[in-house]
Amino acid sequence: MDYDALKERVCAANKEINRVQLAILTWGNASEVDREAGVFAIKPSGVDYDEMTPDDIPIISLETGEKLEGAMNPSSDTATHWHLYKAFPDIGGIVHTHSPYATAWAQAHRGIPCLGTTHADTFYGAVPCTRPLTQAEIEGEYELNTGKVIEEHFVNNGLKAVELPGVLVSSHAPFTWGADALKAVVNGRVLEEVAKMAATTFALNPNLGSVDQFLLDKHYLRKHGANAYYGQK
């Protein structure tokens, strides 16, 4: 079995994280799953984006979460990605960053309400913030439990991962996802821009609520619904 194309896409998506300034240093990682092959590829841990090559990208078993291929250690966040691929069967790529505005909302323990069409074009509702992990969750299988807390929030609140392609982990930072790794990076950019705009918006009007559901419907569905009319398709 040959994962060259998958490794190339994941390497490119990780470099894209850095190019679009979602992460300084090594503060972000992207992965992409090949569900037929039962594997996902992910950034190696602590490697500079500029120096990374497709050969450095580890391949992980979707069944066991163990490394199948590659000389380097996978990202320390690998178990979070692994759990999310299992919890959300419709997603194809995942991105984790510490982009500054989204991270500030996560640190403030606040989800980002939908304040306008920029948000509604990508996220069909508020970008949620998880509950804090417990001491036992943190001292146990921390990265795996991070994935579980994200899944718990989506299940308990009846949220659909495909319609809401991002989350803030409390006291930590954002995860976004999409059809593939590059689309997960795009959703990470949208989330950071939305987080920045929302911070400025609340500074100008602290008592603001979410937009009306019919505006949210209009904008989300004109891009993503059955009758979408944005773009060239």
Add this chain to the structure above:
Amino acid sequence: MDYDALKERVCAANKEINRVQLAILTWGNASEVDREAGVFAIKPSGVDYDEMTPDDIPIISLETGEKLEGAMNPSSDTATHWHLYKAFPDIGGIVHTHSPYATAWAQAHRGIPCLGTTHADTFYGAVPCTRPLTQAEIEGEYELNTGKVIEEHFVNNGLKAVELPGVLVSSHAPFTWGADALKAVVNGRVLEEVAKMAATTFALNPNLGSVDQFLLDKHYLRKHGANAYYGQK
């Protein structure tokens, strides 16, 4: 009839939106009208700025709002541009972006009062924020109604489009205009910079009002009045 020059100008103006960082991804569109020919040219929907060529630019009838020429779908905001060209017969180009500070004011449902000469040099008074669209307006011909709500605000408040080349659509984002597409981009840059300065200004002094009318007159008219003395003309 040959629209090559118009398409080139509109293609260049759309790339300029991206170059000056008024839009990430595909979050902005520029158009320009040729009133003699009865058409306007506009960005194709969802196309990357880097990949766009003049051949991709659709030509729209000013009379019907329908596409006359071009293989690609025009911007999903085409009906807004169309209505504004009809409502404001003195403008030649229109730009729509989601630039972050102007969008934050729109999301906060606040117009931007004139707080200094930077604003007064381009906008002869506060940059207005429209009323929210109703459910019926959003669920009906949404993009056309966006144009109508902008026109309504200008008519009801006795505002002149040429003197006030921009507006914030509530819960949405800014539109700017000018003598041609490139000048509409310039006005989009001014609006974003003014929106940023105004947010910082209110953080430093929350109780501030507008500048005096005589300062507004002086700055606007030294650049735009009959006796203007700015520049080389």
Add this chain to the structure above:
Amino acid sequence: MDYDALKERVCAANKEINRVQLAILTWGNASEVDREAGVFAIKPSGVDYDEMTPDDIPIISLETGEKLEGAMNPSSDTATHWHLYKAFPDIGGIVHTHSPYATAWAQAHRGIPCLGTTHADTFYGAVPCTRPLTQAEIEGEYELNTGKVIEEHFVNNGLKAVELPGVLVSSHAPFTWGADALKAVVNGRVLEEVAKMAATTFALNPNLGSVDQFLLDKHYLRKHGANAYYGQK
């Protein structure tokens, strides 16, 4: 008489304003005086920084304020520069910009108190904000009166231009100066950075006062006093 070297320096200083992002579009101008020759050179009005050449730089009489040489109109702010060269005989270059943070303080009608050593290294005390110009001053010789209001503030408050190389004009924007045009640009950069830091500082601690005089003395004088020991001289 040949002003080639002066024109080259002023052209370079104006391009520097743009390179270091103190001004977008044409929102800033630099000038430099040759007191022996009795002239100063200044940016032409409304010309793009990228297109400007030394030949475009007008030469103005220090005695009359009239243009002596050059095909282009001088900056519309020429009379302000002219007055400041006469009011402050120790300065050699002047820069005016609408840099966003300094302009926000000017729009908020607040001088910038000295909050730390970054400020104290360049400005020997608060960067002052002038009183608003009166209607008569604005409707009369506006640009000249802008210079007069700056001078008035320095005279009434016993401030020395060389020790305090910048000012905020109320509802307008900053002016900075220095030994030559390039040093005035450097002081414009310092002012913008100090203005940004001070805005963040007050957000974190709204009740803050100025630093102690002995800290201000230490930092200002280690760079500028008779016993300065910063740098290579």
Add this chain to the structure above:
Amino acid sequence: MDYDALKERVCAANKEINRVQLAILTWGNASEVDREAGVFAIKPSGVDYDEMTPDDIPIISLETGEKLEGAMNPSSDTATHWHLYKAFPDIGGIVHTHSPYATAWAQAHRGIPCLGTTHADTFYGAVPCTRPLTQAEIEGEYELNTGKVIEEHFVNNGLKAVELPGVLVSSHAPFTWGADALKAVVNGRVLEEVAKMAATTFALNPNLGSVDQFLLDKHYLRKHGANAYYGQK
């Protein structure tokens, strides 16, 4: 004795300060110690980063604090670096900048509490802010006393320099350190990013406290503890 390699590393680290935008103009300096040789190398005072070469880097005696080698004056902050190398025997490089967000916290006289994992990955607790220096300390051996006040804070509060590689000097700016000069620059970048995120976080949630100790332990120790599992080692 030949310090060429040390000078090259210190020259590169100083240029890195500028490349990653921790300092404009000449507002930052880096040094690195060679404890076996009993010397440290540091930036020359007031020299532009672009023009600096390894030959310009002065060599200072760790025993006396005096210059041993080099034509140029060392940084005016040399005595602070000297004292810190003696006070903290486990550190190998030091960086001082006036990066804007970290400086704003220093000017606000506030340490930066640990608000999330971005912070915890590098700093094992709040980044402290020193007490203000007294008039006598400022008018005496100011730069040496700056080092002493930092040491005093760490000693009085039982803090370990290796676990907390940075500090804010009240009314002044940050110092960071690390195993060598380049790692001290990296810690300066982390501190600036953390300072920016924390300012935004408090704007969104003013009453926030620090994260739980077990989250801090988890993140700091997974990168730096005996059982660290981040990266490729």
